[in-house]
Amino acid sequence: MADVIDLANDQADYFLQVALDRRQRQTTTAASAEFCEDCDDPIPLLRQQMVPGCQTCVSCQELREARR
Secondary structure, eight states: OHHHHHHHHHHHHHHHHHHHHHHHHHHOOSOOOSBOTTTOOBOOHHHHHHSTTOOSOHHHHHHHHHHO
């Protein structure tokens, strides 16, 4: 029974995080960074335009999300 509850909690946490991430993206008016704050590589212009306020490159963002 605990496995089902753990799974439900994990799923609820996941959906909450997705909703918070979407809300943050929608309300962010800050300019995107030109260089990744984690690795200092340039952030491609398309990413800067498509993800307003982004501060990391795709690779570093994936690492951040994997750590959650």
